[in-house]
Amino acid sequence: MPKYKVKYICQNCGYESLKWFGSCPQCGVWGSFVEKAPPLILDHTVAEGSISTLSEALAGEEESRILVGIEEFDRVLGGGLVKGSVCLLGGEPGIGKSTLLLQVAGSLSSRGNKILYVSAEESVRQVASRARRLGIFSDSDNIYMVSESDLDRVLEMARALPIDLIVIDSIQTVKVSSIETIPGSLPQVRECAQRVFSFAKDREIPAFMVGHVTKEGAIAGPKLLEHLVDVVLYFEGDKRTQYRALRAVKNRYGSTLEVGIFEMTSKGLEEVKDPSAIFLSGLDGVPGAAVGVVMEGERPLVVEVQALVAPTFFPYPKRVAQGFDFNRLQLLIAVLEKRVGIPLGKYDVYLNIVGGLKSSDPALDVPVCCAIFSSYRELSIKGDGVFIGEIGLLGEVRPVSFVSRRLSEARRLGFRVAYIPKVGEELKIGEMELKSFVFLKEMFESMEEGR
Numbered sequence: 417m418p419k420y421k422v423k424y425i426c427q428n429c430g431y432e433s434l435k436w437f438g439s440c441p442q443c444g445v446w447g448s449f450v451e452k453a454p455p456l457i458l459d460h461t462v463a464e465g466s467i468s469t470l471s472e473a474l475a476g477e478e479e480s481r482i483l484v485g486i487e488e489f490d491r492v493l494g495g496g497l498v499k500g501s502v503c504l505l506g507g508e509p510g511i512g513k514s515t516l517l518l519q520v521a522g523s524l525s526s527r528g529n530k531i532l533y534v535s536a537e538e539s540v541r542q543v544a545s546r547a548r549r550l551g552i553f554s555d556s557d558n559i560y561m562v563s564e565s566d567l568d569r570v571l572e573m574a575r576a577l578p579i580d581l582i583v584i585d586s587i588q589t590v591k592v593s594s595i596e597t598i599p600g601s602l603p604q605v606r607e608c609a610q611r612v613f614s615f616a617k618d619r620e621i622p623a624f625m626v627g628h629v630t631k632e633g634a635i636a637g638p639k640l641l642e643h644l645v646d647v648v649l650y651f652e653g654d655k656r657t658q659y660r661a662l663r664a665v666k667n668r669y670g671s672t673l674e675v676g677i678f679e680m681t682s683k684g685l686e687e688v689k690d691p692s693a694i695f696l697s698g699l700d701g702v703p704g705a706a707v708g709v710v711m712e713g714e715r716p717l718v719v720e721v722q723a724l725v726a727p728t729f730f731p732y733p734k735r736v737a738q739g740f741d742f743n744r745l746q747l748l749i750a751v752l753e754k755r756v757g758i759p760l761g762k763y764d765v766y767l768n769i770v771g772g773l774k775s776s777d778p779a780l781d782v783p784v785c786c787a788i789f790s791s792y793r794e795l796s797i798k799g800d801g802v803f804i805g806e807i808g809l810l811g812e813v814r815p816v817s818f819v820s821r822r823l824s825e826a827r828r829l830g831f832r833v834a835y836i837p838k839v840g841e842e843l844k845i846g847e848m849e850l851k852s853f854v855f856l857k858e859m860f861e862s863m864e865e866g867r
């Protein structure tokens with residue numbers, strides 16, 4: 417057998433070295449170095465039954481999805497839970513991860529599924545009192561609850577129960593006794609996740625793991641965690657508002673474009689079926705506001721962009737972006753300065769998307785620029801106007817996808833005038849006045865005239 421030099425690898429960032437380190441020279445995390453396994457040498461004798469053709473696999477694949485019954489949740493998953501899949505749910509403390517998963521358990525139980533809900537953070541009584549508040553009683557015999565942090569004991573119980581789903585809340589608070597480090601440490605999280613993974617695959621039931629997030633907002637633990645699981649969901653939102661968005665950042669069984677919108681109420685999370693209206697401030701004609709339409713997956717959402725442009729007192733003007741990419745804001749400011757002649761170098765610019773939404777849809781460029789222009793000129797935009805388009809470096813208004821879908825949604829919410837990019841074919845949306853432009857500058861001139 418060939419001889420391999422022992423190599424060490426950081427479980428957090430994957431940095432490799434011939435030497436062992438206490439803390440990783442690349443990412444700085446302590447205790448993350450483990451010996452790297454030698455490359456796998458394939459044995460030519462393939463065990464019987466371990467290999468199959470695609471047609472055999474397709475024949476054996478029956479409907480393997482379980483519908484949760486919470487529409488927004490099922491949609492984000494790509495049409496329900498896949499049997500044997502492992503899903504990681506991340507989110508800031510107190511955002512509502514436990515609430516969401518308990519409601520998922522409640523909904524599944526009312527459809528006759530049995531669930532094991534493992535809480536390593538809270539006592540059974542705490543979870544039960546949350547269940548009472550959420551109104552989950554009906555089929556509570558279908559939900560087994562345990563407050564236990566020893567994962568081996570948890571999986572032993574799970575093996576003995578006729579369950580259709582297991583929830584581990586959270587993967588950072590469970591531990592296995594064969595590893596000496598504390599719960600939440602990289603070796604523990606990795607090992608625990610791997611065991612949950614094998615359990616879910618063996619039993620062919622879905623598993624959910626709650627994951628804590630770091631200060632930067634990423635799921636805490638080795639990067640490997642996100643690679644290992646099939647689906648990574650983030651539950652996010654501005655905690656000052658009651659709205660929460662559920663987003664898939666990785667999904668082996670569906671799109672990662674869909675978002676589910678929920679509202680946190682005293683009775684738990686409620687689905688928001690018509691989310692457009694929640695991203696509007698409802699204030700009409702205040703300078704600095706412009707309305708746009710973003711696509712979240714298949715769904716258009718009408719959102720309000722607010723800007724505040726104020727003289728700066730410092731050598732470097734301040735730029736703040738909430739819900740919008742900071743670098744994109746800087747680029748748009750440069751375009752406004754150079755192509756439209758607005759001296760933003762002397763002004764601070766603050767930008768906010770109403771309702772705590774985060775979006776990277778390029779169609780927001782035009783409403784962002786118009787909100788900045790509106791605040792700079794103290795020019796209020798008529799309340800029935802909506803803005804759509806991407807901005808190019810020449811100051812041109814570029815076409816975006818799904819323009820007519822976006823316009824129809826704006827029309828439905830009562831918008832009557834749309835400022836859009838000039839495209840070849842003539843668009844027609846009933847009772848909507850469409851003003852199309854090649855350059856941003858022309859759009860601004862039209863806004864001043866139409867005041």
Ligand SMILES: Nc1ncnc2c1ncn2[C@@H]1O[C@H](COP(=O)(O)OP(=O)(O)OP(=O)(O)O)[C@@H](O)[C@H]1O
Pocket residue numbers: 507508509510511512513514515516537549680681682683
């Ligand atoms: N009695 C109540 N009435 C209304 N809302 C409540 C009540 N109790 C809790 N909440 C809401 O539920 C949220 C906590 O949700 P939950 O415990 O599910 O969050 P979490 O993401 O699991 O947090 P952690 O990371 O701490 O486990 C609170 O921030 C609060 O908004």
Ligand SMILES: [Mg+2]
Pocket residue numbers: 513514515537585
């Ligand atoms: Mg929790």
